[in-house]
Amino acid sequence: xxxxxxxxxxxxxxxxxxxxxxxxxxxxxxxxxxxxxxxxxxxxxxxxxxxxxxxxxxxxxxxxxxxxxxxxxxxxxxxxxxxxxxxxxxxxxxxxxxxxxxxxxxxxxxxxxxxxxxxxxxxxxxxxxxxxxxxxxxxxxxxxxxxxxxxxxxxxxxxxxxxxxxxxxxxxxxxxxxxxxxxxxxxxxxxxxxxxxxxxxxxxxxxxxxxxxxxxxxxxxxxxxxxxxxxxxxxxxxxxxxxxxxxxxxxxxxxxxxxxxxxxx
Amino acid sequence: xxxxxxxxxxxxxxxxxxxxxxxxxxxxxxxxxxxxxxxxxxxxxxxxxxxxxxxxxxxxxxxxxxxxxxxxxxxxxxxxxxxxxxxxxxxxxxxxxxxxxxxxxxxxxxxxxxxxxxxxxxxxxxxxxxxxxxxxxxxxxxxxxxxxxxxxxxxxxxxxxxxxxxxxxxxxxxxxxxxxxxxxxxxxxxxxxxxxxxxxxxxxxxxxxxxxxxxxxxxxxxxxxxxxxxxxxxxxxxxxxxxxxxxxxxxxxxxxxxxxxxxxxxxxxxxxxxxxxxxxxxxxxxxxxxxxxxxxxxxxxxxxxxxxxxxxxxxxxxxxxxxxxxxxxxxxxxxxxxxxxxxxxxxxxxxxxxxxxxxxxxxxxxxxxxxxxxxxxxxx
Numbered sequence: 001x002x003x004x005x006x007x008x009x010x011x012x013x014x015x016x017x018x019x020x021x022x023x024x025x026x027x028x029x030x031x032x033x034x035x036x037x038x039x040x041x042x043x044x045x046x047x048x049x050x051x052x053x054x055x056x057x058x059x060x061x062x063x064x065x066x067x068x069x070x071x072x073x074x075x076x077x078x079x080x081x082x083x084x085x086x087x088x089x090x091x092x093x094x095x096x097x098x099x100x101x102x103x104x105x106x107x108x109x110x111x112x113x114x115x116x117x118x119x120x121x122x123x124x125x126x127x128x129x130x131x132x133x134x135x136x137x138x139x140x141x142x143x144x145x146x147x148x149x150x151x152x153x154x155x156x157x158x159x160x161x162x163x164x165x166x167x168x169x170x171x172x173x174x175x176x177x178x179x180x181x182x183x184x185x186x187x188x189x190x191x192x193x194x195x196x197x198x199x200x201x202x203x204x205x206x207x208x209x210x211x212x213x214x215x216x217x218x219x220x221x222x223x224x225x226x227x228x229x230x231x232x233x234x235x236x237x238x239x240x241x242x243x244x245x246x247x248x249x250x251x252x253x254x255x256x257x258x259x260x261x262x263x264x265x
Numbered sequence: 266x267x268x269x270x271x272x273x274x275x276x277x278x279x280x281x282x283x284x285x286x287x288x289x290x291x292x293x294x295x296x297x298x299x300x301x302x303x304x305x306x307x308x309x310x311x312x313x314x315x316x317x318x319x320x321x322x323x324x325x326x327x328x329x330x331x332x333x334x335x336x337x338x339x340x341x342x343x344x345x346x347x348x349x350x351x352x353x354x355x356x357x358x359x360x361x362x363x364x365x366x367x368x369x370x371x372x373x374x375x376x377x378x379x380x381x382x383x384x385x386x387x388x389x390x391x392x393x394x395x396x397x398x399x400x401x402x403x404x405x406x407x408x409x410x411x412x413x414x415x416x417x418x419x420x421x422x423x424x425x426x427x428x429x430x431x432x433x434x435x436x437x438x439x440x441x442x443x444x445x446x447x448x449x450x451x452x453x454x455x456x457x458x459x460x461x462x463x464x465x466x467x468x469x470x471x472x473x474x475x476x477x478x479x480x481x482x483x484x485x486x487x488x489x490x491x492x493x494x495x496x497x498x499x500x501x502x503x504x505x506x507x508x509x510x511x512x513x514x515x516x517x518x519x520x521x522x523x524x525x526x527x528x529x530x531x532x533x534x535x536x537x538x539x540x541x542x543x544x545x546x547x548x549x550x551x552x553x554x555x556x557x558x559x560x561x562x563x564x565x566x567x568x569x570x571x572x573x574x575x576x577x578x579x580x581x582x583x584x585x586x587x588x589x590x591x592x593x594x595x596x597x598x599x600x601x602x603x604x605x606x607x608x609x610x611x612x613x614x615x616x617x618x619x620x621x622x623x624x625x626x627x628x629x630x631x632x633x634x635x636x637x638x639x640x641x642x643x644x645x
Binding site for chain 1: 293402405407408409410545546547548551552553
């Protein structure tokens with residue numbers, strides 16, 4: 001999946017913190033929250049969605065070399081911070097999307113206040129502790145192990161060499177900072193909030209849950225638990241796919257997402 | 266005057282290169298099914314015999330430490346080991362280097378160290394360490410929190426020792442609404458605090474800012490001298506003139522009756538060395554374990570040499586560099602005099618035992634230190 005130049009990168013001040021945002025398109029607002037690996041920038045699938053929607057992809061505090069307010073220590077803090085971002089953007093109604101750690105942030109935001117949400121899309125989201133399996137270790141493992149965990153079948157990933165080539169010094173610095181920030185936010189309890197399923201019972205927002213069946217980081221069981229917790233949720237499982245459906249199965253991913261979004265209009 | 270301390274990692278010496286080879290790391294991945302408690306029982310007994318003997322023959326102190334998930338150090342609690350030292354020795358100082366205070370309840374640490382000070386009759390030197398990153402990972406704590414937890418734990422322990430209770434502590438990591446430890450230290454205002462390090466300038470600066478003696482754990486001499494000069498600079502900035510009593514140096518060292526015999530026994534200092542801290546960087550230096558400030562200092566102060574016990578150097582090269590010192594009493598005296606002159610340490614810490622060294626060889630080495638080497642070093 002290639003990064004295009006059409007999404008505008010801009011910076012907005014949220015309280016005292018500068019937040020980096022990629023945005024583009026026109027139509028109803030979709031806010032997308034990235035995972036623990038950081039903000040990959042304006043993606044081809046953002047571009048596709050931007051044909052019918054205004055897509056906003058902010059870098060989460062402390063990720064991608066951006067500043068992090070001193071008070072942000074937990075995913076709940078990040079959720080509060082994102083609610084301020086959305087306010088700052090002046091979005092009255094919006095669709096909230098999040099992948100992996102970003103899905104967890106999105107779910108926490110929905111639990112805090114759902115009145116401005118037209119829809120919620122959770123993609124292989126962290127946040128709920130599985131009952132039978134476990135969320136794979138992503139911090140105390142090597143880069144090779146992390147890459148292996150991420151994709152079900154690397155041959156399905158276009159430009160796979162992007163993930164295996166040596167990083168430039170600038171990329172290394174950003175990756176280091178991203179991993180530091182993810183460690184700070186997600187270490188303990190590990191990538192979940194025991195109370196989250198109970199919060200979500202009160203969230204009537206139409207929700208799409210998308211999961212790669214072979215997700216080796218956050219098991220599909222967690223998708224099922226999200227569906228059980230949320231009163232108005234549909235789970236779509238993408239076959240032969242790991243933790244990153246937008247990268248590994250872009251067409252199927254876009255299909256289920258656009259179908260869901262069309263239903264909201 | 267230099268004080269000489271005995272130290273053993275208390276290795277589980279039955280582990281071999283072949284045992285370790287299949288695993289991605291020698292620490293977190295190497296399964297504890299390789300540990301036999303019956304064998305450990307025998308080893309602990311030997312190590313305690315070494316302590317008693319070191320005390321008897323004239324070592325000034327015994328140093329101990331703590332590591333987790335490590336076959337080369339069977340001490341998951343320095344306080345437990347210090348309790349043993351307190352009871353099997355009569356005179357020596359007990360230098361704990363140290364408690365991994367970021368990972369434990371500081372009030373309990375303060376109580377335990379105070380208890381040790383009372384039991385030992387005021388012989389405790391209380392080192393505080395951040396630990397290797399593996400210690401933090403093994404404790405289930407985010408490496409990003411180690412530094413701030415360390416700072417808070419340090420402040421709370423000192424307060425427990427110096428401020429009458431009860432008092433309240435509204436810390437971020439260790440909140441306590443009622444602190445009133447019954448046992449307080451015998452030494453006033455509190456036991457001496459030492460701070461060790463290998464190659465990080467940040468550790469040196471932290472020690473100097475607090476006026477705590479800095480113990481370098483076996484870096485090469487050139488690097489150690491650079492770190493020492495950073496200590497001096499920082500001490501001058503905060504307004505004191507450091508002396509030898511602010512600086513100690515740990516080195517691997519063994520004495521035998523002849524040079525030939527010492528050379529043969531000393532080779533064990535390289536026991537499983539390639540595996541000891543082998544593992545992904547995610548174990549040894551995970552993101553956030555070092556502060557951004559530490560990284561900045563590192564970038565601004567290019568240091569030469571190595572801070573990691575001289576790995577990847579041969580036995581002969583390490584001896585050439587005075588990083589490993591082995592020999593007859595005459596040879597060892599000559600070499601330690603060189604180190605003493607070069608570094609001017611107030612404390613030489615003898616890392617005197619490794620791997621599966623035979624107990625009688627180590628006991629003989631301790632004896633030769635006590636009867637020949639230490640008196641010679643004291644004469645100078």
